[in-house]
Amino acid sequence: MDEESPPSLTDISLMWICHNVEELCVAQENGSLKFHHCPVFPQELADQLLHKMASEGVLNDRTVGIFQHLEHLRLRRAHIQSSHISAEAFRLALCIHKLQELDISHTQTNIAISEVLHSLTSSKLCRQSLQTLLMDGLRVYGDTNENVSFSMLRGLKKLSLAGTDLNDSSLEDICTLPMLENLDISSTNITDLTPLLNCQSQLKSLTLHGLQKLEMNASRVNLVLSKLELLRHLDISNDKLLTDVDHLVQQLLEQPGILLNLVSLDVSGWRGVSDAAIRAFVEHRPGMRFIGLLATGAGGSEMLRGDGNLKVAGEANLQQLCEALRRYSERESFIRETLAHLYSHTSELEEPQPNILKLVLAGMRRHTDSLHVQLVASACVFNLTVQELVLGMPLHLLGTVVKQLLIAMKNFPKHEQLQKNCLLTLCSDHILQVVPFDRYEAAKLIMMLLGNHEDQTVQRMVVAVVSILVSKLSTEEISKLGAEEFIMKLLSIVQQKASLGLVDSTLKFALSALWNLTDETPTACTHFIQCRGVELYLELLETYYSESSIQQKLLGLLNNVAEVEDLRPELMNEELLEHILQLLVLPLVEVDVSYFAGGILAHLVSVRGPVWSLDEELRCTVQDQLHSSILSWSSPQHVMVSYREGRPLRKYKNSGSYMLKGFISQKPFITLHSTFICWYICFFLAKLIEIMCFQFVIKMWIL
Secondary structure (H helix, E strand, O other), X not given: OOOOOOOXXXXXXXXXXXXXXXXXEEEOOOOOEEEOOOOOOOHHHHHHHHHHHHHOOOOEOOHHHHHHOOOOOOOOEEEOOOOEOOHHHHHHHOOOOOOOEEEOOOOOOOOOHHHHHHHHHXXXXXXXXXXXEXXXXXOOOOOOOXXXXXXXXXXXXXXXXXXXXXOHHHHHHHOOOOOOOXXXXXOOOOXXXXXXXXXXXXXOEEEOOOOOOOOOOXXXXXXXXXXXOOOOEEEOOOOOOEEOOOOHHXXXXXXXXXXXXXXXXXXXXXXXXXXXXXXXXXXXXXXXXXXXXXXXXXOOOHHHOOOOOOXXXXXXXXXXXXXXXXXXXXXXXXXXXXXXXXXXXXXXOOOOOHHHHHHHHHHHHHOOOOHHHHHHHHHHHHHHHOHHHHHHOOHHHHHHHHHHHHHHHHHOOOOHHHHHHHHHXXXXXXXXXXXXXXXXXXXXXXXXXXXXXXOHHHHHHHHHHHHHHHHOOOHHHHHHHOOHHHHHHHHHHHHHHHHOOOOOHHHHHHHHHHHHHOOOOHHHHHHHHHOOHHHHHHHHHHHOOOOHHHHHHHHHHHHHHHHOHHHHHHHOOHHHHHHHHHHHHOOOOOHHHHHHHHHHHHHHHOOOHHHOOOOHHHHHHHHHHHHHHHHHOOOOOOOOOOOOOOOOOOOEOOOOEOOOOXXXXXXXXXXXXXXXXXXXXXXXXXXXXXHHHHHHHHHHHHO
């Protein structure tokens, strides 16, 4: 199914069962589960349920018990790779089925190949029906050191044992299987390939890369391979990316009249292979459909471009690189090599390439623990999403990419270049504003980087991303962030910039982040005061008296503090109020700044009783100046501020209705408009009552 398509009803249903399996089941005496009520599942749906449980990480000795009941669930294809299942649970729950395929690769328990074989061969159904068996990454022998015998699985056609400790005696046993057509013995302990001659009459696919303990020279290896006349797929690639000093590949390519049925040959990783030898080999085998040439030096000729019937995995062009990403997704060294070449090929793209981005993402997902893969992949992601290219990418794909970048940042928090690569991609308005992803988790992770890197570029990007992410969070999420720690770090950054008199993007984003963190969050406002933020902001108002963009952010945060009734006494500083009053009344001050200055003053003059600790005459002055300033404001021509709830208010001077306009870049949301308007209405009513009383007194005096 296309990644951009909505999930099917089947997928949604199976996912729901996986996440609610405990509630749907009852425990049996042995601790395993059984469905309360279960219809008869179609066989394919039962296979899908087992696979989904394994991929979601919920398949274990307890949950696999639901498959013990053949009257409801019958399996043919058991794909349980990377699951947490023991040998006993495997035998009881799965070997009672008439399995045709079994993939038990890379299980998270100590289950051994010998135990799997013992369970399979103990079942008459499995002995007769099993055709495909994949056991990559398992150890051969268990604790009991049982004999390993494949020969009883007479119907086996495909066998994969890559990355196991398979030895020569086991290979001899395997090669007695009468129907074996497909064999993968890569990265095993095999020293001699001669037993393969016993199945030359049926073997069609052979994969044997990474045989580090092989004791045969190139001539003997090629002699064995040349006699496997039915081979259609041969993989002798080399993960170590070594030079072909023994001329293994060169001899194979130049030996005439052998392997004429090949449609697929992989020699990637053997440096020193010539284009001429590859072309001659392919020309004599017109049925060839794939050849692997990554890190060989070959693949530059027109015939090997890879855009026709012959697919090529290499590094000469984007087609070859994409094929390499598809073919080698599980092989770290090849993925790393491919991505390194892809980075240079994607540095000057003109059109969005979502298909390439999907392939890079797949490599990142499969190798989350590899620093080298994550480093070069994150650089490729930046190339593929830079500037206008990001606008042509599907939003769901970008959301998945962001999630993977955050995983990389979390796994390697101290690697500065990786952090920089990921942040470069995240520093995109389109990604931060539009793309769907968990912004709360992202903000929590990236905030931890504040102050952890001395690199000014990293610091600038961290502050910028944090500023925008926080602006997208709810007040509840901001409260959960534990913003107090980050307020201290942000104030430190602001103070550092201010001490140098700098006005740069880092300072502006830091001030915006502080504004956002304190919005409707009294605890954050309190911590701001405890960190002597008011004193620092008074200094900044004086330092940046001519920078309206800085003043606006400073006053925005002070508005947040003024909204908290218990904290208003902390702002009862005559020097601070006089400075704010100047910003309200000076004719050269922009209306944006005056608006916020007026908001703070409106909050403070609404205080009654002993909380107002300043001169009463100052209160009257503030009220009068508020009245006259509001009447003198002209309608702003650009966005100012937006509110969390309700529509933004606009000011229409012609109609005589003075209402305030919304929206400012970066957010900071504020709610001062309610206090501001309420104060102004009360002030107006008070003046109106005062005039009416005066008129009444005059009338009475006349009468």
